[in-house]
Amino acid sequence: MKTDVLIVGGGITGSLAAQHLAARGVDVTIIDREQPGLGSTAASTAMLQWEIDCTLGELSEFYGFDRAASLYRRSAAAVQGLTGLVGALGFDCVFRPRSTLYIAAGEVGPAALREEHLLRQRAGLPGMLLDHAELLSRFGIDRAAAILSPGAADADPMLLSWGLLRDAAARGARLIDAMATAYHDAPGAVTVETDGPFVIEARHVILATGYVMPDFVKSEIHRTASSWAIATTPQAPGSLWPGSELIWEASENYNYARTTADGRIIIGGGDDDTVDPTERDSKMPEKAAALIDDLVKLWPAAQPVVDYSWSGAFGETEDGLPLIGVVPGMPRILAAYGYGGNGITFSFMASRMLAELCAGHREDWFDAFAIDRPSPAG
Template sequence: MLDPDDTHQADLRSGTSPWHAGLPRPPGEELNADTRCDVAIIGGGITGAMLAEHLTARGLQVVVVDRERAGFGSTLASTAMLQWEIDLSLRRLSALYGFERAADIYRRSFRAVEGLRELIVRLSLPCAFHARDTVYLAAGEVGPRELADEFALRQRADLPGALLGHELLLREFGFDRAAAIVSPGSAEADPLSLCHALLAQAAMCGARFVRDEAVAFDGLGRSAMVALAGGRTIEAGHVVLATGYVMPDCVRTDLHRVASSWALATAPQQPQAFWRGRALVWEASEDYVYCRTTSDGAIVIGGEDEETDDVERRERLGPEKTQALLGKLAALVPGVEPTVAHAWSGAFGQTEDGLPLIGRVPGQPRLLAAYGYGGNGITFSYLASRLIGALIEGQEPSWFAHFSIDRPDPARP
């Protein structure tokens, strides 16, 4: 259990989560002179760690800048449900962008989880990674008919899964809901251990880590520049902004907003409390709850989201939200032992279309960014590392436009 009290990071999350540091993270240095590199990554959380590992493996000189302890910001608040299903159903995404584009996005998210699994296995990263099915439950206005429509679209897109009615769902999983879609291909992990394992791998490949605050960026020249609060500068071929939910003023979009979410982890449960395969579980309603298990036998449940980034309000609502989540967990899993071992909350960025903001910062060709992950944080972190890596190498296939920072707001005519 880790709950560091860094000033800036307390704005991103509150309480204590159950995650562990795993491998020692590389120590941060203080620059005593200006420096140069191929890529400067601003932010040492899970996205920055994915980028650092990927870019150093490709032979680039990388400097990672973080004003706090790497991994102890938004990453520590993650529930690390590594799903390929995104916040907007395929049905709703198809209504916004058409079936072909929506299906392509879903398939790329599916491959992102598979790519992350292959990376973790290949590098033997210690992060409590386990492949899991997902159970997507009928809830709210989404009932059996809507789930059947969603399932038909997934079949058309060649996405795996099965549609379960009430009787089969209750018999197989113990969930008393009208219907569900059960799908393979997702996973769970300890996000802090994964972050630090990736940073350690990047360090072995030559990455440097600087403990300072980036206060200004310039991506207009023949090289990019980062000004640090300590008075030094970093000159780089490209600068990547991976600062979690702290979006700098130079990144402007009408699609993004910051909200708050709450989560808890129970004490370890008896084996009979768990459902089949310890699948990841989430609801099909707009304001959904989601749950998973941990390697030490706890159950994590999260949700109760609110459209606020007010830190004091988020902390004030903590006890109320914890009780609400406990009630929802007891209704979903009647045999659960409702002892709370950890309770926490955090800010998270989301977008109108449920898709991340990844790519070049408009007007700043050497400045790249990755934001707005919604409920797919680590899945989209992996996707961002590969997309940004390709952009740095001069590759830009047409599908990158799915996630571009300056894509039009689909809600506006």
């Protein structure tokens, strides 16, 4: 069969790309080796932040303030764009605008947060610095300082992905249960073999396969890691922090927490370099116990009873920026990987960038996400 754009992977990145391309009148086909969304999308805690794993200060040291500030503003615009898209399409995915609390942790104290806040102000980014007394009185959180920022959101990632796929299908996109087994990039088209009785010829292929990268996609700044998460039983009415802000810690290996519409607390973290799924699953009991302990320290009012626990792999990069763009040496194959803690935010950004590249349009700022970019450390 022939198609304009073949998307490999029907999770959140693939569904965002499919919906956007289909809305632009592009002939789209999506293939997935399992039910769409049951890969890395299902493991997402769906904290839709514009703040990047690499702070604005760190990113400025790598690439200069102007470039770093521009990338932060684009991330903020991506959350706004996703908010507008969900509102326009009108399907229910428990999407809720939220603010974030970036709280002091480890060696990152008030002075470091103050420097980061000043840089954000200089970049025109929203937010306010809270000292210990303000943080404690307003939110009941006993940390030395925090940055409170609007413009984030949370959602049910599966419902979000499925809603986007339904809209794409209504616009003519095809979803096929198949696994890609080989790619042949030629000057006029890409031919993709599958484990089914057909091959697919496409003008462009978009790889949206979560953390599973084909061996021909290589990056010296990317690595795969694992994260663990738990969801508590529904908490007593009035016992959650005011505003249900998304909370994340200002440390290299940080915990992150949010509430849900039915009153649960989700907390995740404990990241390490585990890649084997069996080994990752075996660590769940100790990781869950550690997360419960951290939750009680963060929010003593929590009822520390675990209702659900899960883990997942994710890709991250040295500079906290994703890998989005053309696969080096394969000009008709595009890819999106390495989202770190900004999965769905960067998925939205990727869907827009890759659609432009499929249309033959490229902007200079795309280079910041190049798959073959060198290590920022030199």
